[in-house]
Amino acid sequence: MQLTILGATGPIGQQVLQQALAAGHRVTALVRDAARLPQHDEERVTVVIGDATSVAGVEAATRGSQALICALGPGKDYKSTLATRTAGPVLEAMAAAGVERLVWLSALGSGDTARRQSLFQAAASKLVMGKLMGDKGIADETIARSDRAWTIALPVMFANGQTTGDYETIPLDGTQGRVGGRINRADVADFLLSAATSDLWVRRRVILTR
Secondary structure (H helix, E strand, O other): OOOEEOOOOOOHHHHHHHHHHOOOOOEEEEEOOOOOOOOOOOOOEEEEEEOOOOHHHHHHOOOOOOOEOOOOOOOOOOOHHHHHHHHHHHHHHHHHHOOEEEEEOOOOOOHHHHHHEOOHHHHHHHHHHHHHHHHHHHHHHHHHHOOOEEEEEOOOEEOOOOOOOOOOOEEEEEEEEEEOEEEEEHHHHHHHHHHHOOOOOOEEEEEEOO
C-alpha cells in the first residue's frame, strides 16, 4: 500500500514509518529537511520537501497514495497552533489529490474531550497545555466536519517502550467515564498504521490507552 506520512521525523511519525516499512508498505514522507529523516535513502521511501501547512506541499506528497497519516506534533511548544494551520491545507490537498482516507493524531484533552480525561491529566493539561489543547480541538472539529474518511486518534499521556499491541481503543462517543494512564508511542503508531490500512474506525474519534 502507498502511504503518505506527515511528521515522519517526529517520535511517533518515525515509529509509523518504521512499522509501515516492516509491513511491506511504500511511504511518501513530507519533510522540511531530508537529512533529518533516517530512511531518506530507503528504496520504498519517497521524500518530498515541503511544509504541512502548504496545500501544494501536501498535495505533492499525497498524490498517488491510498491514505494519509498525520502524525505531526508540537514538540515542546505548548502554545503551538500547528494543528489548526495544518488541518485546512491537509483537507484541501487530499481533495485535490483524490485521497479519501485520513488518520489524524490528536490527543485526549483536545477541545471538549477533556471531559474524558482523568481528573489529574485534565488539570495538568489545562495548566500547562491549555492553548495547545484548544488549538487541537479546533483542528479536530475541522477534520470531523470534512467529507474525508477520517479517524481521529486521542491518545492519553505518552510513554516510551516497544510495541505491545496490548492497548485499549475506546470510542469517544457512545462511551462514558474518565480515562487515564499512559500509552507507548510505538503502540500509538501501531494504531495509526492499522487504521490507515483498514476500514476500521472510519469517521470515529478513538481514545487510546493501556
